[in-house]
Amino acid sequence: MAERRRPVDRPRRAALDVLTAVRADGAYANLVLPQVLRKHRLEGRDAGLATELASGAIRMHGLYDAVIDACLTKPRLQPEVRDVLRLGVHQLLSMRVPDHAAISTSVDLVRAVVGQGPSGLVNAVLRKVSRRSLEDWVADVAPDRAADLHGHLAVAQSHPLWVVDLLAEALGSDDELEALLAADNAAPRVTLVARPGLAEVAELEAAGAVATERSPYGAVLAGGDPSAVPAVVEGRAGVQDEGSQLVALAMADAPIEGRDERWLDLCAGPGGKAALLGALAAQRGARLVANERQPHRAALVASAMAALPDGVVDVLAGDGTRPAWVPGTFDRVLVDAPCSGLGALRRRPESRWRRTPADVDVLVGLQQVLLDVALESVRPGGLVVYATCSPVLAETSRVVEAVLGRRDDTDLVGSFQLWPHREGTDAMYAATLRRRATA
Numbered sequence: 001m002a003e004r005r006r007p008v009d010r011p012r013r014a015a016l017d018v019l020t021a022v023r024a025d026g027a028y029a030n031l032v033l034p035q036v037l038r039k040h041r042l043e044g045r046d047a048g049l050a051t052e053l054a055s056g057a058i059r060m061h062g063l064y065d066a067v068i069d070a071c072l073t074k075p076r077l078q079p080e081v082r083d084v085l086r087l088g089v090h091q092l093l094s095m096r097v098p099d100h101a102a103i104s105t106s107v108d109l110v111r112a113v114v115g116q117g118p119s120g121l122v123n124a125v126l127r128k129v130s131r132r133s134l135e136d137w138v139a140d141v142a143p144d145r146a147a148d149l150h151g152h153l154a155v156a157q158s159h160p161l162w163v164v165d166l167l168a169e170a171l172g173s174d175d176e177l178e179a180l181l182a183a184d185n186a187a188p189r190v191t192l193v194a195r196p197g198l199a200e201v202a203e204l205e206a207a208g209a210v211a212t213e214r215s216p217y218g219a220v221l222a223g224g225d226p227s228a229v230p231a232v233v234e235g236r237a238g239v240q241d242e243g244s245q246l247v248a249l250a251m252a253d254a255p256i257e258g259r260d261e262r263w264l265d266l267c268a269g270p271g272g273k274a275a276l277l278g279a280l281a282a283q284r285g286a287r288l289v290a291n292e293r294q295p296h297r298a299a300l301v302a303s304a305m306a307a308l309p310d311g312v313v314d315v316l317a318g319d320g321t322r323p324a325w326v327p328g329t330f331d332r333v334l335v336d337a338p339c340s341g342l343g344a345l346r347r348r349p350e351s352r353w354r355r356t357p358a359d360v361d362v363l364v365g366l367q368q369v370l371l372d373v374a375l376e377s378v379r380p381g382g383l384v385v386y387a388t389c390s391p392v393l394a395e396t397s398r399v400v401e402a403v404l405g406r407r408d409d410t411d412l413v414g415s416f417q418l419w420p421h422r423e424g425t426d427a428m429y430a431a432t433l434r435r436r437a438t439a
């Protein structure tokens with residue numbers, strides 16, 4: 001008699017589609033997720049469940065794979081089967097899904113997607129996983145904490161070891177390392193920015209958001225949907241991490257002597273900081289050039305400016321290493337450099353597994369060139385803010401030191417490094433440099 005099949009649970013099916021797109025097509029989870037939710041017509045709680053399943057399973061797959069492998073006699077698995085197991089392990093060890101529901105829905109899923117063959121294996125592995133807690137599994141599969149702290153935390157907090165080593169170096173000690181790695185594994189709060197002159201923080205508060213501590217333009221929307229806030233829909237406000245707001249403000253608010261009318265955002269796409277800078281420039285009678293190398297991202301910058309008055313922002317699609325403007329003509333420049341993004345791991349669940357140490361080496365060369373161009377673009381006495389959403393020293397203070405080391409016309413005014421586990425922001429770095437007036 002043919003076996004009766006239960007219908008596959010839609011949020012779990014959607015989560016598997018996201019894992020497949022990320023693994024097989026190199027997709028970005030945060031970009032593919034909305035498309036998959038639409039395709040499966042998921043909203044509200046179901047959409048939330050699919051999002052948590054996909055993001056958690058992708059983010060934590062380093063740990064979950066170690067647990068899965070410990071339950072296998074032969075470590076080779078079809079990639080689709082491993083994806084189903086990762087989703088099952090996430091439900092068993094990190095969510096409050098009852099064991100029987102996590103196991104039976106995973107078996108249904110593998111039957112529907114791969115066939116009957118691996119269903120017994122999925123059932124057996126997940127039953128084995130369900131017999132122990134997350135803590136017990138970590139104790140079993142991770143290196144000993146006392147003997148090898150970084151190795152232990154790499155497995156327990158599911159980060160590649162080389163990333164753990166670089167983050168520890170950036171922190172300067174191991175004291176806060178576990179707190180940082182754990183913060184990378186938590187979903188970030190949704191922070192809004194009220195673009196000055198276009199919206200007030202009070203308007204965002206009236207929509208249920210709570211004003212941020214550090215940025216005077218920020219408000220955190222706990223659990224709400226930003227697309228339901230009219231100011232966001234109208235482009236008078238936007239979604240922007242508080243750390244990014246503070247970087248834009250470091251550029252706009254640093255004291256300057258003399259003219260203060262011509263601002264440049266050298267790497268502007270997709271335009272979050274440029275929109276805040278454009279709003280401030282409009283209030284202060286300044287103009288902003290927002291430059292971005294990739295034309296499709298330059299188009300995003302232009303649309304981020306929709307609510308600003310005409311004539312304040314010029315968007316350019318150009319390679320910042322070959323500037324299209326006359327040197328020494330800007331008063332303030334922001335170089336928000338392309339970087340490894342290792343300070344924004346909360347937002348991009350797959351990125352920690354895609355990056356390699358070689359990526360950092362390549363980026364450092366480009367970062368130094370872009371900072372040099374920024375300093376050439378600013379007038380004597382003008383300011384440059386160099387920023388990254390990475391705390392890795394090779395991309396932050398060492399870039400600044402290398403560029404300062406070969407110039408005799410520039411001083412470091414100050415710098416800051418933000419952290420998810422301390423300030424609740426992305427790990428943004430910013431250094432303010434001044435080109436000497438007498439050079």
Ligand SMILES: C[S@@+](CC[C@H](N)C(=O)[O-])C[C@H]1O[C@@H](n2cnc3c(N)ncnc32)[C@H](O)[C@@H]1O
Pocket residue numbers: 244266267268269270271272273274291292293294297318319320321336337338339389
């Ligand atoms: C960290 S992102 C900038 C984020 C942006 N400032 C914001 O707040 O929305 C870095 C940007 O630099 C761009 N980029 C990379 N190489 C560039 C170059 N040579 N010249 C100009 N932009 C470049 C990337 O395409 C990317 O959009």
